[in-house]
Amino acid sequence: MVWNELAGMIVIGIGVAFDFLGCLGLLRLPDVYNRLQAGTKCVTFGTCGILLGVFLMQGFTPTGIKALVGIPFVLLTSPVGAHALAKGAHIFGVKLTDKTVVDHYAEDRGNKLTL
Amino acid sequence: MRKIVLILFAFILWVLLTWSFTLQSLTAGGVVALIIGLLFGNFVIEKAGPVFDLRRWFWALVYIPVFLWEMTKANFDVAYRVLHPKLPIDPGIVKVKTKLQSEMGIVFLANSITLTPGTFTVDLKGQYLYIHCIKVRSTGLAEASHEIVDRFEKLLIKIFD
Numbered sequence: 687m688v689w690n691e692l693a694g695m696i697v698i699g700i701g702v703a704f705d706f707l708g709c710l711g712l713l714r715l716p717d718v719y720n721r722l723q724a725g726t727k728c729v730t731f732g733t734c735g736i737l738l739g740v741f742l743m744q745g746f747t748p749t750g751i752k753a754l755v756g757i758p759f760v761l762l763t764s765p766v767g768a769h770a771l772a773k774g775a776h777i778f779g780v781k782l783t784d785k786t787v788v789d790h791y792a793e794d795r796g797n798k799l800t801l
Numbered sequence: 802m803r804k805i806v807l808i809l810f811a812f813i814l815w816v817l818l819t820w821s822f823t824l825q826s827l828t829a830g831g832v833v834a835l836i837i838g839l840l841f842g843n844f845v846i847e848k849a850g851p852v853f854d855l856r857r858w859f860w861a862l863v864y865i866p867v868f869l870w871e872m873t874k875a876n877f878d879v880a881y882r883v884l885h886p887k888l889p890i891d892p893g894i895v896k897v898k899t900k901l902q903s904e905m906g907i908v909f910l911a912n913s914i915t916l917t918p919g920t921f922t923v924d925l926k927g928q929y930l931y932i933h934c935i936k937v938r939s940t941g942l943a944e945a946s947h948e949i950v951d952r953f954e955k956l957l958i959k960i961f962d
Contacts, residue, residue: 704876711883719923719933720892724879726915731876748820755817765915765922772923772933788893788940791923791931 694743701735704728716783718775726768733760804842811837860959867956871917878918882935893937894923897930897946899954906961913953920949 711724737753737760744750782789815830816822882889901907911922911930919935932949939945 707880707883714883723921723935727875727879751817751820765912768915769922786893787891787937790896791894
């Protein structure tokens with residue numbers, strides 16, 4: 687096996703492992719906000735790992751470069767998506783879990799249904 | 802000036818996505834980049850001046866490894882909490898304040914916070930950000946700002962402000 691393929695396989699393996707942990711987090715964590723934590727961090731890292739692995743395997747070919755260009759797109763869009771989901775959920779009145787320590791956002795926003 | 806920045810950006814993206822250097826492909830990309838840049842340049846780009854400032858690009862290069870390191874730590878942090886049988890979390894939403902002025906800088910700060918250990922941005926109002934923490938350590942505005950925002954702010958101020 688060629689070295690770049692081996693490296694690519696390892697990186698893809700790490701990526702898949704973190705994607706799996708992200709999914710596990712989605713199942714185990716209590717409320718939508720904590721689930722978004724797992725969803726954004728692990729899944730972004732995992733997906734970037736898979737894309738990087740594809741680049742390592744393919745090298746500077748059209749496929750490899752496209753995978754590499756995909757990484758900044760995932761890094762920029764995933765947090766924005768999480769932010770939109772969390773804000774939407776909060777405005778819509780989705781409760782935080784009972785373990786919650788503090789919620790400055792609700793204090794500042796009152797209970798208005800406004801943007 | 803702002804249009805030129807967007808034309809350059811669109812053209813570089815075209816070259817990366819197609820990765821073919823025939824005259825035909827490059828011409829097509831150039832024409833499309835030109836049209837996009839002329840139409841949307843004034844909407845997308847805030848100020849053109851900083852884009853040609855090489856010091857900012859240098860600090861952006863410094864920022865990338867710092868960010869990647871924080872992101873890797875974030876992943877092991879979440880992985881630890883998810884795999885721990887008792888789920889060690891104390892979640893909450895805290896308010897922090899940033900010194901950054903430019904919109905672009907605040908957007909990058911918010912995205913960086915989202916991808917780093919235990920925190921993500923729920924909303925931002927002006928210079929105040931509402932951060933959901935999976936493990937709340939301090940609730941005061943000043944301490945929380947110091948803890949969450951400072952490590953990126955120092956670099957982002959050099960890049961964007």
